[in-house]
Amino acid sequence: MNYYQFSAEDFAADDYFKEWVCSPDSGSDAFWEAFLRDYPEKYYALQEGRELVEGLQQLHSAKSYDDQLTRIWMRIEDSASGHQKRFRSGRRHTLLWKAAAAVALLLAMGWLVDGRFRKSAFTTGHPETSSDAVAWKEVSNEAAHPHTIALPDGSEVILEKNSRIRYLHEFGDSLREVHLTGEAFFEVRKDPSKPFLVHANGLITKVLGTSFAVQARDSDPNVTVSVKTGRVSVYPGKSIPAADPEAKGIVLTPNQKAVFRRDKETLSKTLVDRPTMLTEDKLRPAFVFEEAPASRVFDALSRLYGIEVLYDEELMKSCSLTLNLSDEDLFQKLEVICKVLEAKYKLIDAQVIIYSNGCS
Numbered sequence: 001m002n003y004y005q006f007s008a009e010d011f012a013a014d015d016y017f018k019e020w021v022c023s024p025d026s027g028s029d030a031f032w033e034a035f036l037r038d039y040p041e042k043y044y045a046l047q048e049g050r051e052l053v054e055g056l057q058q059l060h061s062a063k064s065y066d067d068q069l070t071r072i073w074m075r076i077e078d079s080a081s082g083h084q085k086r087f088r089s090g091r092r093h094t095l096l097w098k099a100a101a102a103v104a105l106l107l108a109m110g111w112l113v114d115g116r117f118r119k120s121a122f123t124t125g126h127p128e129t130s131s132d133a134v135a136w137k138e139v140s141n142e143a144a145h146p147h148t149i150a151l152p153d154g155s156e157v158i159l160e161k162n163s164r165i166r167y168l169h170e171f172g173d174s175l176r177e178v179h180l181t182g183e184a185f186f187e188v189r190k191d192p193s194k195p196f197l198v199h200a201n202g203l204i205t206k207v208l209g210t211s212f213a214v215q216a217r218d219s220d221p222n223v224t225v226s227v228k229t230g231r232v233s234v235y236p237g238k239s240i241p242a243a244d245p246e247a248k249g250i251v252l253t254p255n256q257k258a259v260f261r262r263d264k265e266t267l268s269k270t271l272v273d274r275p276t277m278l279t280e281d282k283l284r285p286a287f288v289f290e291e292a293p294a295s296r297v298f299d300a301l302s303r304l305y306g307i308e309v310l311y312d313e314e315l316m317k318s319c320s321l322t323l324n325l326s327d328e329d330l331f332q333k334l335e336v337i338c339k340v341l342e343a344k345y346k347l348i349d350a351q352v353i354i355y356s357n358g359c360s
Contacts, residue, residue: 004039011049021053039202039237043166043179140164146185151178155196158185162217185213199237203260203267206233206246226257226272234258236265254278254306256350269350275330277304287325287333294319297337298354305330311354316341319359 003011011017020028036043141147141159149157152170159165163182171177176196188196190209198205200216203223210230216223225234235249250267252258255275259268277284284304289297294316298309307330319341325333334345334352343356 003035004042006042006045006049008045008048008052011046012052017049018053021050044164044181135169136166137169138164138166151176153191153194153196154189156187158187160184180214180216182217183213183215185211187211201260202237202262202265203258204235204237204249206235207231212252221262223260223262224257225252225260227252227254228276229254234260234267236260236267238265252350256307271307271330271347271350275305275307278306279304287328288323290322291320292322293317294321294337294341294359297321301330301333301352308351309354310351311356312358315358316354316356319356 003014006014016028020032032046036046139147139149139159141161141163143161146158146160149159149165151157151167153176155176157165157178160183163180163184165178165180165184167178171194174194176191176194178196178198180198180200186196186198186207188207188209188211192208196207196209198214200214201218201223203216203225205212205214205225207230210232211228212230212232213226213228214223215226225232232252233246233249234252235246248267250258250269252269255272255278256269257272259270260266261268285300287300287304289300294311295313298311301307302309321337321340323336323340325336328336337343338345338354341356341359343354345355346353
């Protein structure tokens with residue numbers, strides 16, 4: 001069974017899942033624990049599916065709600081019996097409506113489950129937290145503005161609207177891990193002995209201490225990691241057993257970003273949309289040149305933005321420029337430089353490639 005494609009309602013309709021929730025044993029515990037290790041981004045769907053099943057169990061103990069219970073179980077069982085047909089015929093929306101109606105009825109009757117998994121709390125304007133039996137803490141934000149979270153190690157997370165993050169109350173001795181759905185900016189405290197890992201919709205970002213942003217909304221087919229300072233390693237969460245997962249990843253430096261296509265599990269690297277200068281304003285030299293060799297101008301670009309500029313040095317050895325581009329951003333600078341030199345540029349693998357026929 002391809003449980004990776006399951007929603008919360010799909011889990012609640014699955015016989016093996018219901019059996020685990022109602023009567024767990026060592027085999028089923030091991031199976032679902034392994035499933036969450038492989039697909040940590042499915043935590044929330046698994047959590048809500050379990051809550052639905054447990055809620056129905058509690059409802060079963062209330063005799064005054066026998067009729068409602070019967071109707072709800074019938075809807076869930078209908079979903080289970082039609083599950084395989086749904087994936088073949090494309091009638092998913094009908095069955096999801098049935099399960100969703102059951103969820104709505106359950107919540108309307110006020111049955112809240114306080115078990116091993118707990119539904120994350122959403123409020124209007126204020127983030128809330130919840131935790132489960134394994135000391136995980138969850139923070140959700142539906143406020144109109146970002147919310148800053150202090151992690152146990154002193155790192156900070158700026159959580160954007162409609163985003164949520166899950167982490168341990170206390171990090172372990174060798175690793176710091178968080179799980180993100182949505183968007184957040186991380187300012188990670190340096191600790192070489194404890195790598196910091198962000199799990200986000202199938203992509204893992206590993207750092208020792210740096211600042212970076214992650215965009216990983218469920219509705220977005222891509223996951224994006226953009227680096228502001230330091231260096232990060234990003235790689236797909238799924239990997240061959242016993243293999244080094246980072247071997248299939250890429251390393252990002254400031255002004256670079258990685259784009260992970262979730263459907264194909266492919267990674268690409270490019271520059272961020274608006275690269276920033278890496279030096280402080282008071283230390284930043286003016287981008288002013290008078291009859292300067294092109295090589296000096298390209299070297300200045302490389303130092304200011306931390307990017308690699310590739311060009312044919314022999315072909316462009318006689319090229320020179322006189323210009324003042326102190327107020328322009330990186331791409332405006334490149335446009336002007338290339339116009340003066342009658343050249344073109346492309347961005348390939350986060351590098352700037354200059355194409356020119358030389359200067360007479």
